[in-house]
Amino acid sequence: MNVSLSVQWLTMMTMLLSGIGMGIVFDGYRVVSDELRISRIWVPVFDLLYWIAATIAVFQVLSSSNHGEVRLYVFLGLLLGIGCYYWLFSKLTVRLVKLLIRTIRAIAKLVVQTVNLLIVKPFILLYRLAKLLLAFFRVFTIFLFRIVVQLVRPFWLLLAWMTKPLWRPVFRWWDDRMNPMIAKWRIPDRFKAGVGAVRGFWQRRKSRKDEKKED
Template sequence: MSVSLSVQWWTMMTMLLSGIGMGIVFDGYRVVSDELRISRIWVPVFDLLYWIAATIAVFQVLSSSNHGEVRFYVFLGLILGIGCYYWLFSRITVSLVKLLIRTVRAITGFVIKTFELLIIKPLILFYRLAKLLVAFFRAFTMFLFKIVVQLVRPFWLLLSWMTKPIWKPAFRWWDKRVNPIITKWRVADRLKAGASAAAGLWQRWKNRKDSNKEE
């Protein structure tokens, strides 16, 4: 299939621009990987991904310019574009990428410091202040409680002395009548035995239920 001269020149120009674009992307990738200190183990992987992406992009450009026909001038345009880029624009691109990285780092650092100054530090200060206030109110409450106990203690002693004729016979009656019955009938032991029996019945019923489910 013959291709017109204008299409050939247009394809060569697009390949030249593609070569320049490949050089820009490769230098940017190289500077970013150096700045981020990517491990050497991952460098071959990223290089392979770069060349795969570059090949796909060049093929897409070639398809849009001359329907994907590969001719000598295609490779010539790519080589001229890559050579032109590294001769004229490589240092400028590297400097611009480094400047961009420094700018992003400066903005990120400023945002982080602003966030710490306006959000984190006030929250920490509020937490410490709240903790101090809680400790103060707790100590103040204990102090008031002790004062109230000291003030109420004489009235409590007076009330206890005044009601002694009432509660003292009640305690004596309890010791003489109720305690012997509890000791004789072993109420506490029977309650423990009843609780153990109920627990045993509950466990048996649960085991039987589980066995019925398995069947």
């Protein structure tokens, strides 16, 4: 398939621009990987991915310019573009990428500081203030309760003295009837015996498990 001279020049220029683009992307990738301190183990993997992506991109450009025909001027234009880039624009690209990274880091730091100043610190301050108010409210409530108890105590004593004829027979009946019955049933002794039996059963079970583990 014959290709006209204008198409050849167009293809050569597109390959030259593709070579410049490959150089820009490679320098940007190299600076970013250095700034991010990517482990050397992953460098060959990322290099392979870069060359695969660059090959696909160049082939797409070549297909749109001369229907994918590979000629000598294609490689010549690509090499000229890469050479011109590293001769003229490589250092400028590296500086611009580093400046962009520093700018992004400064913006991210400013955002973090702003969030910390406007959200985190006020929230911590409100939390401490609420904690202090709760402590003060608790102390004030206890103090107020003691005052109320002291004020009500005379009325309570007066009420107890006035109702003494009512509740004294109840206490006498309890002392005469219920206390001897409770003493007869020996409820505290039986409770202690039950607790001791449960404790002994648990200790025997634990000792059997220990013996089985030793066997």
